[in-house]
Amino acid sequence: MIESLFVLSSTGKVIIEKHWHELIPRRIVDYFNEQVSKAMAAGEDVTREDVLPIISSPKYQLVNIYRDGLTYLSPVTKEVDPMMVFEFLHRIHDIIQEYFGSVSETIIKENFVTVYQLLEEMMDDGFPLTTEPNALKEIVPAPTMLNKVINTMGATTSVSTRKMPHGMSNLPWRKAGVKYNSNEIFFDIIEEIDAIVDSTGKAVSCEAHGTIQTNSRLSGMPDLTLTFVNPRLVDDCSFHPSVRFNKWDSDKVLSFVPPDGQFRLMSYRVNLSSQQNLPVQVKPSINVGANGAKFDITVSLRNTDGKALENVVLTLPLHKSTTTLTAQCNVGQYMFDPVGKVLRWDIGKIVPRERAPVISGSFGFGAAGSDAAANAGYNIGVEFLINSHSLSGLKVDVLKLFNESYKPYKGVRTMTKAGRYQVRA
Numbered sequence: 001m002i003e004s005l006f007v008l009s010s011t012g013k014v015i016i017e018k019h020w021h022e023l024i025p026r027r028i029v030d031y032f033n034e035q036v037s038k039a040m041a042a043g044e045d046v047t048r049e050d051v052l053p054i055i056s057s058p059k060y061q062l063v064n065i066y067r068d069g070l071t072y073l074s075p076v077t078k079e080v081d082p083m084m085v086f087e088f089l090h091r092i093h094d095i096i097q098e099y100f101g102s103v104s105e106t107i108i109k110e111n112f113v114t115v116y117q118l119l120e121e122m123m124d125d126g127f128p129l130t131t132e133p134n135a136l137k138e139i140v141p142a143p144t145m146l147n148k149v150i151n152t153m154g155a156t157t158s159v160s161t162r163k164m165p166h167g168m169s170n171l172p173w174r175k176a177g178v179k180y181n182s183n184e185i186f187f188d189i190i191e192e193i194d195a196i197v198d199s200t201g202k203a204v205s206c207e208a209h210g211t212i213q214t215n216s217r218l219s220g221m222p223d224l225t226l227t228f229v230n231p232r233l234v235d236d237c238s239f240h241p242s243v244r245f246n247k248w249d250s251d252k253v254l255s256f257v258p259p260d261g262q263f264r265l266m267s268y269r270v271n272l273s274s275q276q277n278l279p280v281q282v283k284p285s286i287n288v289g290a291n292g293a294k295f296d297i298t299v300s301l302r303n304t305d306g307k308a309l310e311n312v313v314l315t316l317p318l319h320k321s322t323t324t325l326t327a328q329c330n331v332g333q334y335m336f337d338p339v340g341k342v343l344r345w346d347i348g349k350i351v352p353r354e355r356a357p358v359i360s361g362s363f364g365f366g367a368a369g370s371d372a373a374a375n376a377g378y379n380i381g382v383e384f385l386i387n388s389h390s391l392s393g394l395k396v397d398v399l400k401l402f403n404e405s406y407k408p409y410k411g412v413r414t415m416t417k418a419g420r421y422q423v424r425a
Contacts, residue, residue, distance in 0.1 A: 001126035192419035284425035292364035327361025
């Protein structure tokens with residue numbers, strides 16, 4: 001049972017407070033903020049994303065997620081499956097994003113009425129009720145300019161802003177009577193690579209977290225079967241409720257009746273072997289002395305199937321006693337943040353068979369922290385994007401349509417980008 005929800009801003013201030021079963025006092029939020037502050041103060045590299053997803057208090061278990069600068073906090077007191085709570089919190093964020101295009105403190109404040117209506121419909125007495133976008137949009141209309149003006153002025157109107165469900169099928173995620181002149185469905189395979197690479201270029205750990213985002217514009221009640229070239233690569237899968245899990249479990253085939261519009265069809269994880277080439281190789285060299293250090297970093301492509309790396313950015317956090325930095329690079333531009341003590345090198349695009357980007361320079365320490373800085377470790381964060389490339393090798397093979405007579409157009413795109421990609425220097 002989920003009793004309450006608090007949505008907190010980046011400063012820990014309550015933006016949304018909703019109670020479905022029992023009123024939980026706001027002082028639990030103060031306790032939570034204190035625990036978050038202590039956790040972030042425990043280490044220099046600890047960020048908000050590193051805070052434990054479940055924090056214990058004397059009375060509650062504080063289940064929380066952090067997305068787009070906002071914290072979704074649900075205190076629970078009884079035996080409850082934590083994964084159900086996590087899934088519901090993520091679903092709240094996804095629904096808000098579905099309605100308003102993006103999620104931020106400002107957007108939530110501008111649409112208080114709609115957000116509270118959504119929360120009322122998504123939960124019934126502490127248990128998830130309606131969480132599919134198609135069904136919710138039949139109950140809570142997407143905001144219009146008229147709605148916003150009325151809500152802002154606090155006026156009343158004879159025009160109904162709430163309509164009862166109609167045209168629903170026996171599947172909660174799909175409306176009946178959907179018609180399109182051009183029937184098409186698009187699949188976006190998006191993979192994030194989490195890796196830790198040592199200074200020799202060997203992967204200490206490496207895995208891909210992938211999602212298949214789908215945009216369905218199909219008429220009627222299509223029943224689809226999607227097969228992959230190499231489906232047994234993937235592990236730890238999760239699916240949209242429309243997917244028939246037994247079919248995947250036995251044949252590694254996705255069989256489903258899709259919702260209308262955009263939805264996440266599947267999420268998965270792939271363990272990449274340490275022998276598998278990473279898409280980018282970073283060769284760092286940092287020679288630390290008593291009063292400073294000299295550094296040299298080279299970046300090159302490895303396993304991209306001839307594709308270019310785009311939006312490449314390297315960040316090198318330095319010791320807090322660092323006072324000065326001078327550098328030069330042959331590609332892109334760099335910036336040193338003297339407050340945060342971070343070197344950011346914005347390379348941009350790396351094309352195969354062109355010169356390798358190199359940055360070199362030196363940085364100095366203050367006298368007070370020179371000993372600690374000389375013994376500090378340095379880790380380089382790497383960001384990149386590769387279009388039309390799947391590092392795991394997952395590829396869509398055949399899409400079959402049943403229950404309808406037309407032949408749909410199928411579009412498939414792939415993209416690989418860096419998640420938590422770190423190179424030890």
